Structures are given as structure tokens and as C-alpha cells.
Amino acid sequence: MQRIRISDARHHAGESVEVAGWLYNLRRSGKICFPLVRDGSGIMQCVAVKASLDETLFESLRSLTQESSLVIRGKLRAEERAPGGVEMDVESAEILQRVPETDPYPITPKDHGIDFLMDHRHLWLRSKRQHAILRVRHEVIKAIRDFFDSNGFLNVDTPIFTPAACEGTTTLFEVDYFEDEKVYLTQSGQLYNEANVMAHGKVYCFGPTFRAEKSKTRRHLTEFWMVEPEMAYATLEDVKQVAEQMVVFIVGRVLENRREELKVLERDVSKLESIRAPFHRMSYDDAVKILQSRGSEIQWGGDFGGTDETILTQEMDRPVMVDRFPATFKAFYFQPDEARHDVVLGVDVLAPEGYGEIIGGGQRIHDLDLLLRRIDEHHLPREAFNWYIDLRKFGSVPHAGFGMGVERFTAWMCGLEHIREAIAFPRMLYRTRP
């Protein structure tokens, strides 16, 4: 008998097939029971009728416990009311492992606290919402890669072990390398991207990044995935354009391929359907004025807090790009604005509905003398940056790029309150298990 995946069941109506999965739920009456079986690709409703089955088998199905594993066989019948459009009339089944009633599956349809669920993350992943979220995440990742691959960018991975800090040293995780050497986990692949882009013109890195921030907010993980494109012969304006095109592309793919999942998540898709170019654009100066007028205590020169980002974006129908930040709180490598030396050519893209920052980027300094000055002003050790300085000595060109966090983007797509559900095994200040 052909084994199929539930996601393909619709194409097999009228056929007898087998499905290998787990018992998701079960309704029953005396002479009939309805096992809901999941196999990872979907959920299928089955109908087991006592009169047409071996008695032991019927009783075994009828009393089956949640998450027991089974292979179930039968004829598929088109049924528009069933999830997936087909139902299985059970002919036989084989139970691989019956979860004992004395030690039942710990996650039941009733409500559990978040700590309980996080402690059982390895099982919680099987529930409908978590299943849907990780499928959206996959779509986001695939869309990101397809976007860059089809636009002439080369994927060049940057190292995780780095000898120096990219943006400050206080939020670095330190690793014991061999023989008393210390290395740090990357916070961003950008500096290395800048070397790679001079070899390949357009590149992106895409991997995990690490920040030892003691932030316990709904927007922070200590380990998160980030894509970082970089372009040679490019400016701040190019960054804004590519970021905008990329976001529109990803949202389009999610809407195209993950409607079912968004429905499970009760996501208001009209909010995503309104994401199109052009995004809102404003300067940091104007953003500060708007924030002040709405009651924020931010002063010119200060970075946005999470609340500021929420205030700025909660009424927005599409993302907003804020640019030209004070040089004072941005990293040493930002190119200053020629027209106004107190601001740099950086941009943040904030997602609407209060989701806040998903992208940060800008144009990098390409002039050797200016870079050296900035390294000194930031009290960074020149020696550690010799290779980076080389990039300004040997064929320097204006270049620019950005970074986008996968979990923040996924949380926005899914309408999640907290970023911790946007990755399979989140790592946070007080969470390193399971």
C-alpha cells in the first residue's frame, strides 16, 4: 500500500493509502471513533467504525492516547469539511508506541504556563500553533535566500569565531580556544562581509549571531539568525531600495505559500497584504519630534527604546525607514553625512503594528584617514583592525549593507507577542534548556 504524506492526501481521494504519524486528538462514541492523525505535513481526520474493523483493533484505536505513534491505513474520501479536504475510512492500523495512560503526554489542550511550555519545548513544537510558526519561519528563510540568489548576491559565510568585537565589547560571549587563547562569538558578519564584497561585488552572509545582552524583553534572544547583505559601489539609498524590495518579496512569499499557517495563527492577513513599496521614510530628526509629540521622553541624540519603536509604528500600515542617526550612538564604521557631520548614513527599518526594528544598516566609511580617525576616537585597538583597514588601502569603494533578524521578521509575519516562539529552541538570559 502506498505511504503518502497528509499534505498530498487531496490528490489521492478514492485510493487506499497508509499514513505514518501520531495521534493528535480523538473523538469517540460507542460504535465509531474519529482519530485525528498528524504526520508533520498536516492533520487528517480518520473514521473508524466498529462494525467494519477487527474488534481488538477498534478497541485499541478507541482507547488510544494522545501522541501515540501509529501507521494507519484506509480509503481516502473527499470531504470538504475535513482539514485538507479528505477523510480516511480506516481499514487497518498498527500502533508503534502507545503512550501509557499512567504517564500521559504532558501538553494537553488545556492552558499551560509559559515556563511549563518552554521546559517542554521539545514536545510543544508538535502543537498546531508552534508547527505553523516554524513553517512560516522556513518560508521566510527560503524567501530571503531566493531573493538574494536571484539578484546576483553570493552567499559567503562569515566566521563565528572572531578575534575582535564588531560593535563594542560589553555584549560579547567569550570562548576558550586552545592554549589560553580567547575568541568571541560573532555579533555580526559585517566586517568580514566588507572583505568578501570587494572580491564578489554583492554578497550576503546568513547565520547565527550572538549578543550577551542582559535584556529580558520580548524582542531579544542571545542567539538569533541574521541575514546580512553587502554591496560594493553602493550608498545608503541602495540599502533602502534593496531592503524595501526584499521585505516586499518575503511578505509576498509568505502570503503565497503560508495562508493555512497564518489562519491557524489567526493572523490578520490584511495587515500583511498592505505591505508594499514605497515604505514610509523619515529622518531621525523627524522621528524624535513625532515621538516627543506622542509623549516619549527621548531627546535628540538618544537611541530609540523598544517603546519608542512601538509608538512610531503601531499606527503604520507599512514599514517605516528612519535614517540619518546621530553619530554618537552608532558604530565607528558609519559614513558621515556630507551635508551634516553630526549624523551618519544609517537606516533602521521598523515593522508596522508596533513590531519595531527588523533591519539596521547603512553606508560604511571608505576613506582610509577618516576610518583611522574613527577607530581612534572609539578607542579601538588599530592592531586588531589592520586587515579591515587594508580594505581602504587597496581599492576602496563606497559600500553599504544591512542586517535583518529572522526571528523578529517571523514574529511580525505570525503576529507573535514574543520572539521566543519564532525559533525552535530559543536561548535567552535565563533559558538555555532544553
Added chain:
Amino acid sequence: MQRIRISDARHHAGESVEVAGWLYNLRRSGKICFPLVRDGSGIMQCVAVKASLDETLFESLRSLTQESSLVIRGKLRAEERAPGGVEMDVESAEILQRVPETDPYPITPKDHGIDFLMDHRHLWLRSKRQHAILRVRHEVIKAIRDFFDSNGFLNVDTPIFTPAACEGTTTLFEVDYFEDEKVYLTQSGQLYNEANVMAHGKVYCFGPTFRAEKSKTRRHLTEFWMVEPEMAYATLEDVKQVAEQMVVFIVGRVLENRREELKVLERDVSKLESIRAPFHRMSYDDAVKILQSRGSEIQWGGDFGGTDETILTQEMDRPVMVDRFPATFKAFYFQPDEARHDVVLGVDVLAPEGYGEIIGGGQRIHDLDLLLRRIDEHHLPREAFNWYIDLRKFGSVPHAGFGMGVERFTAWMCGLEHIREAIAFPRMLYRTRP
């Protein structure tokens, strides 16, 4: 004037365009010079004739130093002998940054030692061979993802920070987490894959992995990228079949899209063209006999050394899959062979021409009692594995998977002597910079 990438130049023959790049090389006579310009996508030959250019510009081009950055403009002319099939008749140019003759680009066409090149990795990446290798690597990564995405696997990233060791504790990098907590960098996403696969049926993780091995061989990096697929309701045979299909698919993509690069690398493509299914298959028992007959000192029960892998594969025309290894040197989670309890259902795939192991995998223990026994036999702390044990309590099913190293695969495709060139910034025992 339209700016184009050199990879598209062929489609613009007859047009006047501009190219933004770097001077790769320069030939000259008194009244004419031939700048070779690279822009990351390719290399273009340009022709600058003194009589038809501004004199200052001509002199400036004629004396231009290697790796200086420039935007060059002119008319493209079809020329079959030129790389890329077109040549540019230069009309104007703008030099962005001239590399000074007093501090010239350090990597010249003459031979440099490997330490010098590795110290200048940030620049070495621009040279023709390194450029070609990273383009092959990109193709390998893309092919891997396309293969799994189009075969119903979900990409679920597994954590980098792990509380416990997956395969032994001696080769782990330790990280200082917050408040005296210690975590370790992942050596494999497999244990977490096993949780994810019970939620999604077929999954893969794809990210950097870390091994603190003090090996200084041509096959080892301390930080390398690995794809790890895992399948529920699957056995050792499924692993062999999927691994075989995947390898054939990737090799096909590399041959389809990276011919030019393989030519630059002087790779004998006939060796890659002969990679097709079925691969050679042999048991560990037979492999040991063959090795002994060829002079290896291996005894039954011992793991292959690098030399053994070379001996086994150097005469092969396609990969060989060796299976059923002694339980003694494999990790605790391997499913034993029912027919012979001294061996486990593991498989290694060795690449031909002496490249050796690129894939390792097998079937995992799904029986709760057996798993508990193995954890005890391996003196592992049960407490740390509680969540992993849960997977055998709540709907356990036979499952299997494998891991494949991206750099080893890329080295094989490119015909590299040493794996260190198969990643942009390799990390090895004595190499953490730049």
C-alpha cells in the same frame, strides 16, 4: 550610461556601458594599454588607445596599480578570444582610489607561502582561484537547500548553545554564559533534529558546528558548516538512498552552473561527471579486509584514519557507502543491527579520489529501555538527556538521518588539497585571524 555587471556583458555587445570594479591586471605598450577589470561577477578585458583618449586619462590608466578601484566606460565589442566573449573599447574612466606604488597590493602574481596568504585572507579572496572556490561553495549550499526544500523537508535551525555534549565531551568549546553558567557550542544539531522531526516528519538543520579537536590535518576545521537532515519513520536504508540522491543532485548542479569556475580550478570534470547512482556499497567488515589487504594496520573494531579513507577511495570512480560499524566507537544513540548486536546501523559516505568522509549518519535508537541502557553504558548523565528521553516516551518511531560537511564537499568538487580554502575565513588549531 547603464552600469552593468561583467557577467551580463555578453548581452550588451554593441552598447556603451559602464563597469565599476578593480584593476585585476594590466598589459601595456607605448600607445595602447589593456586593463583587465574585475567587478566580482567576472573579469573584462578593456582596450585603451592613447590617440582616442584624453592624455591625462590615458597616462593615468597606463600607470594604474593592481587593485585600484575604478569606474570604466566604453563600448562593448564581441571578441571570442576575450574572457566572457566581449571586450570594452574605453571611452572614459574615473579612478576612485589609486593604490600607491609605495605601498602596493601585497598579493602579486608570483608565488606566496601559505602562511602569508592566510594572513592576507581578506585580500587573497579576490584572486581568481579563491573567487572560483567560493562560487562553487555557494552552488553547493544552494543545491543542498533546493534538494531538501523540494523534497518536503522543513528547515528548522537547531541551537548553537547547548547544555550538554552530543558525542563526547573532550572536543567541546565552552562558553561563559551569564552568571557563571557554562554552555557548549554545538557539535551537531542531531539531538534537537530528533525533537523537530517528531513535529514535522522530515527536517533539516544547516548551520555552523564546532569541534575542539587538536587535529591539524587537511580535513579538519574547528568551525565548519554542516547540513543535517532527519526523517521520522525511516531506517538506515532510507538514509543511504537520500544521501545518494542528494550527492548526485549537488554534483549535477555544480556541473550545470559552475563549469567556468571548475576550469579556473583546473578540475578534471570527467571525475565529477562519473558520479551517479548507485554508489558503491560495502560493510565495515569488508572495508577492514580491503584495507588490511592494502597494507593498513587497521583491526576490526577500530575507526578509519584519514589514510584509510584515502586508501579506500583513491581508486574509486564514485562514492562508497560503508555501513554497520562496531558499536564500540559510535555514539550512544545508534540503533544496533538486529541480526548482529556488535554492529550498529550507521553509514559513512566517502568521496572518491581519496577525498574520504563527507557524510556520516544512520538510524537512531527508538526504544526507551535500550536508550536508557546505552546512556548508562556511556556514563552520560540521564538528567541532561531527560528531554531527549521524552522523545522515546511520547510517540517514539524509527527515525534516521545524517550530516554532511559543506567544506569537505566543496573541497572535493574543487579538487582542493586542503579544506582551508573551502571557506572564506577558516578557523583551525592555530588560525583565528583575520
